């Protein structure tokens with residue numbers, strides 16, 4: 001039929017083979033609102049087959065040396081890098097993010113995830129102590145846990161999936177990965193590259209589908225002893241319940257309600273563009289995005305004026321537009337949810353200074369049913385408002401004044417989350433004092449989102465349990481044993 005386009009059909013990747021599924025889910029292009037892809041709607045049956053493949057691959061893979069595994073991880077990095085442009089195009093189309101961001105952040109970071117763990121796996125050492133008076137020495141050994149279940153969200157699809165796959169296989173585990181059903185395409189493209197990189201069949205299995213069906217089947221499987229999950233807090237609760245009867249090892253990387261604290265001596269030339277970026281990068285769909293901006297009262301009015309001016313220049317455009325700073329949100333439902341927060345803030349008497357309901361979006365005709373929204377700044381809002389306490393995960397940020405250091409620490413800590421904070425000041429003593437007292441797994445001062453992969457990444461309170469990073473991921477994906485030798 002004229003005008004009818006072929007849909008992209010994904011398949012599960014199990015035991016080194018692509019396998020079709022009995023049923024499929026529609027996947028949408030967020031920039032047009034059109035269905036363009038079909039994602040397998042897998043369930044228990046597919047998980048059973050994947051477990052069998054991962055179980056069979058485990059003995060050979062886990063007995064390779066870290067150096068041998070490292071060679072393969074480096075080859076995965078190479079093949080990913082060779083496909084950088086196709087992967088970036090696909091990530092942008094599937095997720096709605098700008099092509100520029102996919103090219104400069106998502107895919108390069110996915111490549112780096114493999115290179116980084118290929119190197120770090122070769123540098124771990126174990127502990128050894130001696131009790132000479134008893135003629136004993138003790139040492140520790142670490143062994144891979146087994147089959148790892150890896151579940152990832154839709155905001156940084158390949159970036160976050162590979163941040164789990166790379167350390168898990170580097171440590172000798174085999175894996176079953178389940179990407180978000182909303183953004184499965186780059187995971188499927190990644191599977192196509194694995195044979196070329198020399199990854200043995202069954203070491204990496206990817207099963208697609210929804211959380212309640214295939215995600216729960218994976219989490220509940222008795223032969224999957226370790227689950228690494230990145231996503232929302234309510235899903236983490238469900239995963240915790242399902243894992244409890246099996247005492248599974250769990251790593252939970254969850255949401256945030258991240259504060260930026262801006263003291264009167266901050267360098268506003270640097271702070272304003274960085275805070276626009278920390279609020280609205282990737283459409284505000286990064287767990288580390290700033291959503292509560294506390295500004296010291298003496299500079300509040302100046303900051304607000306300049307911040308709103310800079311936000312208005314943050315361009316929303318179609319993802320392929322090189323001048324766009326922001327693309328489309330992930331789904332219609334998510335767009336409606338994000339907008340509803342602005343409506344609630346307005347109803348509570350807060351002021352919407354720019355963006356949603358105030359300014360006009362300008363989009364090409366073909367993209368008018370896409371899930372776009374302008375970056376929105378809210379002020380005159382109470383700390384207790386849902387916009388100041390709940391994770392919105394979209395391009396909405398609130399700006400409020402504060403008077404003292406003591407007060408702002410208490411207010412910044414006054415939410416259930418504790419993931420990433422930023423602090424802006426030239427006073428080194430104050431930076432150390434405030435950073436130490438913030439209930440936050442990560443604190444960036446005078447910058448945002450500079451990542452050091454060696455060090456722990458993760459959240460406090462409802463932002464999660466456990467940390468990821470060179471040593472932390474190694475510890476998580478291995479079991480430790482203490483051995484005593486009497487001589």
Ligand SMILES: NC(=O)c1ccc[n+]([C@@H]2O[C@H](COP(=O)([O-])OP(=O)(O)OC[C@H]3O[C@@H](n4cnc5c(N)ncnc54)[C@H](O)[C@@H]3O)[C@@H](O)[C@H]2O)c1
Nearest residue numbers: 152153154179180210211215216231232235253254255287
């Ligand atoms: N801390 C971090 O590093 C980090 C990083 C990115 C995103 N996030 C958080 O992720 C959330 C947004 O992502 P999302 O909407 O995809 O989260 P989500 O919890 O809805 O889904 C995440 C993943 O879990 C799966 N899932 C859903 N229900 C499940 C169930 N019952 N059992 C097993 N799996 C299930 C989904 O299919 C998806 O693959 C936000 O809260 C964001 O802050 C956190």
Ligand SMILES: N/C(=C\C=C\C=O)C(=O)O
Nearest residue numbers: 155163286287288451457
């Ligand atoms: N896990 C990381 C980032 C998470 C972002 C959430 O949206 C990372 O940089 O390692």
